Amino acid sequence: METTSQIEQLWPIAAFFIILVIMLIGMLLLSYVLGPKTKSRAKHTPYESGVISVDDNRTRFTNHFFLYAIFFVIFDLETxxxxAWVIAFDEVGWAGFIEACIFITILLAALVYLWRIGALELKKRHEPSRSRRAS
Structure with missing residues (x-):
């Protein structure tokens, strides 16, 4: 009896993964069949973030790109x-409301701190390392 109950509970998850794998294989096959088949020199050139990577290209990126990504992740997780607090609003009551207010206050203090130290300002644009050495 218990084994039947477990199978009844697990079949939707198993069906989901089976359908997922079938869709994945189908999309890969469709892109292979319908995709362009051209061969050119540019097709095999690495291209990332708007920069074509060639041996002569010595563009360096400063850490502000990394900082923006980290700030986004931090504030997104806090959202x-x-x-979750909004969903459980009825259960947590006033204690939960006070905790959420403290949480938001800490978030605002962190945002003000980042703003005051200039971490949110785009100080330098990325530039080729040759022009930095020349200056």
Whole structure:
């Protein structure tokens, strides 16, 4: 009896993964069949973030790109925490409301701190390393 109950509970998950794998294989096959078949020199050139990577290209990126990504992830995760609080609003009551207010206050303090130290300002644009050496 218990084994039948477990199978009944797990079949939707198994069906989901089977359908997922079938869709994945189908999309890969469709892109292979319908995709362009041209061969050119540019097709095999690495291209990432708008920069064509060649031996002569010595563009260096400063860390502000990394900082923007980290700030986004941090504040995005905090939004998820606030969303969970909103869903459980009836259960947490006033104690939960006070905790959420403290949480938002800490977030605002962190944002003001980042703003005051200039971490949100785009100080330098990326430039080729040759022009930095020349200056």
């Amino acid at each position: 998820i925490f606030l969303f």
